[in-house]
Amino acid sequence: MFSLDKMFANIKPLDRSLEDKIQHKLDYLTKPRGSLGRLEELALQYALIKGSLTPQLKDKLVIIMAADHGIAAAGVSAFPQEVTKQMALNFLNGGAGINVLARHTGTNVKVADIGVAADFEESSSLVSCKVAYGTQNMLTKPAMSRQQALLAIEHGVLLVEKEKAGGLDILATGEMGIANTTASSAITAVLTGAPVDRVTGLGAGIDEEALANKIDIIKRVIAKHKPVKKDVLDVLTKVGGLEIAGLAGVILAAAASNIPVVIDGFISGAAALAAYCMKPEIKDYLIAAHCSVECGHRVILDYIGLSPLFDLNLRLGEGTGAVLGINLVEASVKILNEMASFEDAGVSQAD
Amino acid sequence: MFSLDKMFANIKPLDRSLEDKIQHKLDYLTKPRGSLGRLEELALQYALIKGSLTPQLKDKLVIIMAADHGIAAAGVSAFPQEVTKQMALNFLNGGAGINVLARHTGTNVKVADIGVAADFEESSSLVSCKVAYGTQNMLTKPAMSRQQALLAIEHGVLLVEKEKAGGLDILATGEMGIANTTASSAITAVLTGAPVDRVTGLGAGIDEEALANKIDIIKRVIAKHKPVKKDVLDVLTKVGGLEIAGLAGVILAAAASNIPVVIDGFISGAAALAAYCMKPEIKDYLIAAHCSVECGHRVILDYIGLSPLFDLNLRLGEGTGAVLGINLVEASVKILNEMASFEDAGVSQAD
Numbered sequence: 039m040f041s042l043d044k045m046f047a048n049i050k051p052l053d054r055s056l057e058d059k060i061q062h063k064l065d066y067l068t069k070p071r072g073s074l075g076r077l078e079e080l081a082l083q084y085a086l087i088k089g090s091l092t093p094q095l096k097d098k099l100v101i102i103m104a105a106d107h108g109i110a111a112a113g114v115s116a117f118p119q120e121v122t123k124q125m126a127l128n129f130l131n132g133g134a135g136i137n138v139l140a141r142h143t144g145t146n147v148k149v150a151d152i153g154v155a156a157d158f159e160e161s162s163s164l165v166s167c168k169v170a171y172g173t174q175n176m177l178t179k180p181a182m183s184r185q186q187a188l189l190a191i192e193h194g195v196l197l198v199e200k201e202k203a204g205g206l207d208i209l210a211t212g213e214m215g216i217a218n219t220t221a222s223s224a225i226t227a228v229l230t231g232a233p234v235d236r237v238t239g240l241g242a243g244i245d246e247e248a249l250a251n252k253i254d255i256i257k258r259v260i261a262k263h264k265p266v267k268k269d270v271l272d273v274l275t276k277v278g279g280l281e282i283a284g285l286a287g288v289i290l291a292a293a294a295s296n297i298p299v300v301i302d303g304f305i306s307g308a309a310a311l312a313a314y315c316m317k318p319e320i321k322d323y324l325i326a327a328h329c330s331v332e333c334g335h336r337v338i339l340d341y342i343g344l345s346p347l348f349d350l351n352l353r354l355g356e357g358t359g360a361v362l363g364i365n366l367v368e369a370s371v372k373i374l375n376e377m378a379s380f381e382d383a384g385v386s387q388a389d
Numbered sequence: 390m391f392s393l394d395k396m397f398a399n400i401k402p403l404d405r406s407l408e409d410k411i412q413h414k415l416d417y418l419t420k421p422r423g424s425l426g427r428l429e430e431l432a433l434q435y436a437l438i439k440g441s442l443t444p445q446l447k448d449k450l451v452i453i454m455a456a457d458h459g460i461a462a463a464g465v466s467a468f469p470q471e472v473t474k475q476m477a478l479n480f481l482n483g484g485a486g487i488n489v490l491a492r493h494t495g496t497n498v499k500v501a502d503i504g505v506a507a508d509f510e511e512s513s514s515l516v517s518c519k520v521a522y523g524t525q526n527m528l529t530k531p532a533m534s535r536q537q538a539l540l541a542i543e544h545g546v547l548l549v550e551k552e553k554a555g556g557l558d559i560l561a562t563g564e565m566g567i568a569n570t571t572a573s574s575a576i577t578a579v580l581t582g583a584p585v586d587r588v589t590g591l592g593a594g595i596d597e598e599a600l601a602n603k604i605d606i607i608k609r610v611i612a613k614h615k616p617v618k619k620d621v622l623d624v625l626t627k628v629g630g631l632e633i634a635g636l637a638g639v640i641l642a643a644a645a646s647n648i649p650v651v652i653d654g655f656i657s658g659a660a661a662l663a664a665y666c667m668k669p670e671i672k673d674y675l676i677a678a679h680c681s682v683e684c685g686h687r688v689i690l691d692y693i694g695l696s697p698l699f700d701l702n703l704r705l706g707e708g709t710g711a712v713l714g715i716n717l718v719e720a721s722v723k724i725l726n727e728m729a730s731f732e733d734a735g736v737s738q739a740d
Contacts, residue, residue, distance in 0.1 A: 070593040075702025116739040124736040133729025142720050242421040348699035351426025369493045378484025385475040388467040
């Protein structure tokens with residue numbers, strides 16, 4: 039049977055025994071020391087995770103978890119709930135933003151239905167791991183049962199283990215779920231202690247009046263359910279989302295398997311926050327791709343202590359920023375593996 | 390005969406007649422409006438420059454101009470002058486940072502000797518357009534003659550015209566030249582009016598004492614030659630570099646040919662600044678890839694009014710940041726060309 043504790047036991051602090059050797063290799067490539075900045079840091083992190091001076095980066099995957107949210111009924115989103123399923127189909131048909139950027143970066147796409155409020159026809163390319171037809175409306179009930187939250191995490195873990203068997207060097211997280219910024223804001227407020235209005239934004243495009251309503255709803259939801267900050271599973275149960283719990287499982291499993299995981303925007307960030315609060319050792323396996331327009335994302339990054347690679351004013355989700363992040367990690371690994379050293383190239387060094 | 394004025398006459402303000410149509414296309418792709426942030430802005434800019442709703446982006450090129458600087462004799466760099474030629478050979482052999490990142494992004498590399506203080510064996514892959522064996526030491530003489538500055542610009546223009554003939558959709562600028570941050574700081578101080586110490590940094594890695602010396606030297610050079618701000622050619626002549634003048638030519642020619650040009654770091658930025666001060670209309674054809682660690686680069690970007698795509702603490706030059714920038718432009722163009730619309734995908738729109 040799946041056990042979180044057993045899962046946690048597999049997550050080890052990053053082994054830094056090769057750090058000096060990797061840094062030495064980076065320092066003697068034909069460039070002023072450190073002049074490739076964040077790319078050198080990424081290369082070091084990746085090589086440490088892989089425990090190799092010549093790490094491979096070939097198999098890239100973005101896992102997109104889709105789920106619906108009962109709170110959508112409260113009018114917190116600019117889009118109707120049916121869009122969750124429609125966009126999942128768009129992912130399967132290759133027409134969404136994530137598909138374009140995944141192709142651009144050579145990243146495989148896996149779409150999982152972990153809680154969409156509609157049925158899908160059977161499809162070889164959709165992973166079916168539906169825990170429920172969406173969460174409950176948090177205004178009246180907890181989003182899900184504790185058992186469902188655990189099951190969603192387990193599905194995330196199992197998905198990574200299955201993908202790993204076929205070869206998997208790096209992972210990106212993505213999601214789709216109408217109203218999932220609301221759940222993410224609630225999780226972020228509870229786990230970081232930040233005020234609700236500082237972690238709540240316009241989502242897919244509501245106006246200022248709807249934002250005030252959204253903030254009020256999140257405050258009421260937290261006041262009603264009183265999620266226990268130290269019990270992350272309780273937080274996910276009461277104010278979470280199935281795709282967020284699922285992605286937390288993906289992130290935990292990646293760390294347990296020495297697979298670097300590139301975090302996308304705010305919702306993926308909330309999943310990373312949940313995973314981090316459960317097991318802080320995962321931090322060394324995380325790479326923050328970008329900083330989302332959603333204000334809560336910055337709060338999450340600061341709380342975990344992650345510095346995003348870029349800020350392109352993205353707020354689409356789906357993993358779009360994360361696959362661009364994978365592309366930079368791949369660039370950094372190629373720097374480590376392919377650049378000539380001063381000695382090899384016969385280039386004089388600094389005085 | 391080459392004439393700057395004839396060149397300038399070919400540079401037209403960006404034709405915005407397709408703007409509404411391109412924006413409409415972007416707005417009806419399956420994503421919340423504007424949610425791909427800077428990528429959407431890039432796609433719009435690229436499509437406007439190409440005058441197409443379905444612009445092609447296939448042939449990518451980084452032009453690396455290499456040249457030496459007489460001022461290197463004053464001890465302004467951490468590396469000996471011979472490194473300029475050694476690194477140019479490294480570029481030709483495919484072992485440098487730019488080669489790795491250019492391969493990663495599918496960008497062709499063209500290396501031009503516009504002023505290296507050494508001879509090269511003949512090589513089919515090196516463009517020979519040597520104007521001089523490096524510049525003069527600016528502490529005693531103007532860096533070059535006005536005729537040489539003009540010739541360097543012309544070489545840049547001719548190189549773009551030649552490459553264009555074989556197909557060229559987008560360009561990136563790169564450079565190599567020991568001591569070329571010194572010339573770039575001088576150019577930046579004169580053309581933007583910023584104080585020398587605000588535009589002068591550690592270059593490839595000098596210490597604080599050497600930095601104080603470098604700042605003092607730049608101040609003396611400017612005081613001695615009194616370059617005339619409004620006469621950009623005079624500035625390039627007195628305190629410039631051959632690769633900087635050459636890249637200014639590359640940038641002007643790109644704008645004249647509707648080829649977007651992605652600017653790399655501080656030295657490329659100084660070239661862009663020179664081109665901009667000569668012909669401000671080029672701004673719409675420029676894309677600033679990143680913001681360099683060199684403090685003068687930010688001053689240049691602010692002066693022209695460009696917002697960099699990312700900040701990865703790069704300070705290598707060679708075009709390394711610019712080819713990563715090309716990669717983002719390519720991603721943005723694919724978004725425009727490949728994403729499904731709401732109608733195509735059967736996805737409901739926002740309320």
